[in-house]
Structure formats: C-alpha cells, structure tokens
Amino acid sequence: MTTRAERRATQECQRLMRAAEEVEGLEVKWRQEPDAVEFKAWTEIILIRHGETQWNIEHRLQGQQNCALNEMGIMQAYAVAEHLRESSDDVDATYSSDLSRAKITADIIAKALGQPQVVELSALRERSLGVLEGHTVKEAQEK
Numbered sequence: 215m216t217t218r219a220e221r222r223a224t225q226e227c228q229r230l231m232r233a234a235e236e237v238e239g240l241e242v243k244w245r246q247e248p249d250a251v252e253f254k255a256w257t258e259i260i261l262i263r264h265g266e267t268q269w270n271i272e273h274r275l276q277g278q279q280n281c282a283l284n285e286m287g288i289m290q291a292y293a294v295a296e297h298l299r300e301s302s303d304d305v306d307a308t309y310s311s312d313l314s315r316a317k318i319t320a321d322i323i324a325k326a327l328g329q330p331q332v333v334e335l336s337a338l339r340e341r342s343l344g345v346l347e348g349h350t351v352k353e354a355q356e357k
Contacts, residue, residue: 230261233337260298260305262323264315265290273351277343280314291319295326305329311338 265287269276283291298305305327310320312334320332346354 229341230338233335260302262294262319264313264319267315269348275343275346275349275351275354276315276340277347278313278339278341279347283315283318287315287319288322291322292326294319295323298323299326302327308332309338310334311340312336313339 265283267276267281267287268284269279269281270287271284308320308324308327308329308331310316310332316338317332317334324330324332346357349357
C-alpha cells in the first residue's frame with residue numbers, strides 16, 4: 215500500500231517527465247515502477263528545487279506566484295552550485311521554470327558550472343493552486 219506522499223511524489227515525477235519530453239533531443243521512457251525512470255543514451259537528469267523564499271518561511275502557498283528568493287535561498291543556490299561543481303562530471307544543459315525563484319537558482323548553478331545560459335520552460339512551473347495562492351496553509355484550510 216502506497217502512502218499519500220509516495221503517490222504525490224510519483225505524480226510529480228510523471229509531470230516532470232512529461233515536461234522533459236518537450237526538450238528537443240531528449241527521449242524519456244516511463245515504466246510502471248515509480249522509481250524506475252529509464253533514459254536513452256544514459257542521460258542523467260538532476261532535479262533541484264529552488265532556494266528558500268519569504269513565502270516558504272511564512273508557509274504560504276506559492277503555486278505560480280512569482281516570489282523572489284530571500285538571502286537564505288540565494289545562499290542555498292550557491293551551496294548546491296558548489297556541490298555540483300565538485301561532484302558532477304559534466305552538465306550539458308540547465309533548464310528552469312520561468313518563475314524568478316527557479317530561474318535565479320538555476321542561473322547561479324549554471325554560472326558555477328560554466329553553462330552559457332539557462333533554458334526557461336513554462337512547463338516546469340509549479341502547479342497552479344488557484345485562489346489558494348498567497349494564503350498560508352492555515353488560511354487555505356479555513357477556505
């Protein structure tokens with residue numbers, strides 16, 4: 215029996231795989247096992263969540279609202295960039311959603327890895343939360 219968190223993680227992985235299929239030249243295959251993602255030609259995809267925002271601290275639902283990184287979020291992006299620079303063999307491309315929190319995180323990482331640019335894809339955006347966006351979790355529960 216799978217937990218709610220496992221089902222949500224599987225759904226999110228499937229959504230990201232569909233978005234990855236939009237990238238020219240990348241073939242993605244999804245198998246039934248949620249942990250078994252197979253990439254042709256040994257393509258490795260590293261997924262990184264954006265750094266912290268003020269709304270993360272306030273437990274506000276961001277959805278597709280364009281919230282900026284706070285100081286901690288910028289430091290987190292630099293820490294991930296340094297880790298990848300030291301531990302990854304080659305990173306050929308960097309992709310990001312077009313929301314500033316993700317784009318700035320990706321820009322910091324791409325620069326550290328010597329990438330010329332970040333490819334922005336709106337398909338990588340966080341899912342929309344509609345009227346709940348901007349509300350705290352507590353406020354959303356009351357709606």
